[in-house]
Amino acid sequence: MSPKPAKPALPPHTAEENIAYIRQMLGELRTVAANEGADMLRYLIEMAYVEAGDIQSGQRPFSIRHNRDAATGMSLKATGKVKF
Template structure:
């Protein structure tokens, strides 16, 4: 069975060192935080696979947009960006 390529590795992200491979920091978190972290990891993984698929099909813009979502998910995982940026804001000028 072929191994799915890790998109993160293609752009220089090592998931093992991203959060520390020596121990699993998720085990120290309460259940809701652990579930959220696992969900975000899954989302990032799926985005990586979708980006590869889009690139393979020569859908450059789609691959780029998926890559941006992948990077955003990584930022949220590392706590560098709030997960609710831009929510609940409306353009009231219209």
């Protein structure tokens, strides 16, 4: 059995280019969903499209990972047996 040829590496893209590409694809998917009458799907795609636009314009960060409350990182440990 012959080994599969390695795929050529894609050229590196900046985060801005990737978000622009995602937004463009979402715009096309929104049109397809609208043409099919998939209203809820179109709405959800529209929300992602708006989010991508907000990221492009700098109104929102790329990730909320770094903006969480400290409380969300708390681990929940059982305190022991619960008595009724």
